[in-house]
Amino acid sequence: xxxxxxxxxxxxxxxxxxxxxxxxxxxxxxxxxxxxxxxxxxxxxxxxxxxxxxxxxxxxxxxxxxxxxxxxxxxxxxxxxxxxxxxxxxxxxxxxxxxxxxxxxxxxxxxxxxxxxxxxxxxxxxxxxxxxxxxxxxxxxxxxxxxxxxxxxxxxxxxxxxxxxxxxxxxxxxxxxxxxxxxxxxxxxxxxxxxxxxxxxxxxxxxxx
Numbered sequence: 001x002x003x004x005x006x007x008x009x010x011x012x013x014x015x016x017x018x019x020x021x022x023x024x025x026x027x028x029x030x031x032x033x034x035x036x037x038x039x040x041x042x043x044x045x046x047x048x049x050x051x052x053x054x055x056x057x058x059x060x061x062x063x064x065x066x067x068x069x070x071x072x073x074x075x076x077x078x079x080x081x082x083x084x085x086x087x088x089x090x091x092x093x094x095x096x097x098x099x100x101x102x103x104x105x106x107x108x109x110x111x112x113x114x115x116x117x118x119x120x121x122x123x124x125x126x127x128x129x130x131x132x133x134x135x136x137x138x139x140x141x142x143x144x145x146x147x148x149x150x151x152x153x154x155x156x157x158x159x160x161x162x163x164x165x166x167x168x169x170x171x172x173x174x175x176x177x178x179x180x181x182x183x184x185x186x187x188x189x190x191x192x193x194x195x196x197x198x199x200x201x202x203x204x205x206x207x208x209x
Contacts, residue, residue: 018060
């Protein structure tokens with residue numbers, strides 16, 4: 001009896017092969033042939049699930065974006081819909097854990113950041129990838145905005161805090177830390193990244209003692 005293959009599982013396995021090739025050799029080496037070899041498949045098998053290279057790249061980028069947003073949402077739900085109100089210190093630390101999902105703090109997240117930065121760089125000149133790059137940024141901006149709005153409502157921020165500006169500043173901080181740590185890992189280690197992030201949040205929420 002022929003083996004039954006789950007199409008969604010196979011597509012995700014091919015996307016994982018894309019991530020490995022991109023992380024090791026760069027996006028320009030993630031051809032259908034190289035990805036098929038990485039996945040242990042014939043190139044015809046990859047073409048069975050993806051019409052071409054563009055469709056594969058879009059799927060892989062969407063898969064990565066969805067994975068990151070799912071992890072962010074777990075922490076955001078705890079902040080925005082807690083069964084009981086979180087103490088200020090625990091609330092701020094939950095924000096740290098949420099944003100740290102986007103920082104290269106361990107091998108898994110380091111690999112994800114490198115792959116994501118490769119996709120974002122390619123999206124500058126490839127419109128088919130731009131939408132997905134924008135979606136993750138917009139999702140992060142929406143989450144940080146809602147979290148800062150909640151802190152503002154609870155009187156933990158300065159009354160005159162400019163929420164839209166601070167949300168963008170926080171996103172820019174995460175982008176900067178991720179970029180520097182990905183390209184200069186010996187200059188920015190995990191404790192330093194977390195210290196920078198916690199220090200910034202403390203300046204935003206001085207009333208959350």
